[in-house]
Amino acid sequence: MRSLENRLKDLEIKLIEIQDNKKRLRDKVQKRESEIHKKFINIWKKEALNNKSFHADLDKIASSLRKLDPKNKRYFWKIFEFDISKKENLKDNFTFYVNDERLHFQLNLNGLYTDLSTTTESFKIDKIKKAKEVYLNEIIETFKEQNYL
Numbered sequence: 001m002r003s004l005e006n007r008l009k010d011l012e013i014k015l016i017e018i019q020d021n022k023k024r025l026r027d028k029v030q031k032r033e034s035e036i037h038k039k040f041i042n043i044w045k046k047e048a049l050n051n052k053s054f055h056a057d058l059d060k061i062a063s064s065l066r067k068l069d070p071k072n073k074r075y076f077w078k079i080f081e082f083d084i085s086k087k088e089n090l091k092d093n094f095t096f097y098v099n100d101e102r103l104h105f106q107l108n109l110n111g112l113y114t115d116l117s118t119t120t121e122s123f124k125i126d127k128i129k130k131a132k133e134v135y136l137n138e139i140i141e142t143f144k145e146q147n148y149l
Helices: 002-049 052-068 125-146
Strands: 075-081 090-098 101-108 115-118 122-124
Touching: 002 090, 002 101, 002 125, 052 075, 052 090, 052 125, 090 125, 101 125, 115 125, 122 125
Parallel strands: none
Antiparallel strands: 075 090, 090 101, 101 115, 115 122
């Protein structure tokens, strides 16, 4: 009987050890990802979310499209901000509406593999200026396609 109790006790100790190791490893990975994400989020905020020049470009495109096609009033853009503390990969999203078509520019957090994506392409975070340029061009091209230009 004593042998059985010892074996069960050893089993319990090993199981607790394994669980503790897994928790410690999970916490370590989460901390590392959090630090990586902070860096990417700061770049995103500076270059997109809080960038008045980028917002002005989107406003300029929307007002120009409204002038060119006054019948349609569906030329506008929105920012969808998500809770950074949640485990979702998609964090923030610019959406530009060209009639019924939605064009997006978004930050996808995924540790070292974090990227930016537009409707048609993906970019590394250090190519954010190129990504913004592509996004603005996609909006104009979509308008051209819809109006057979």
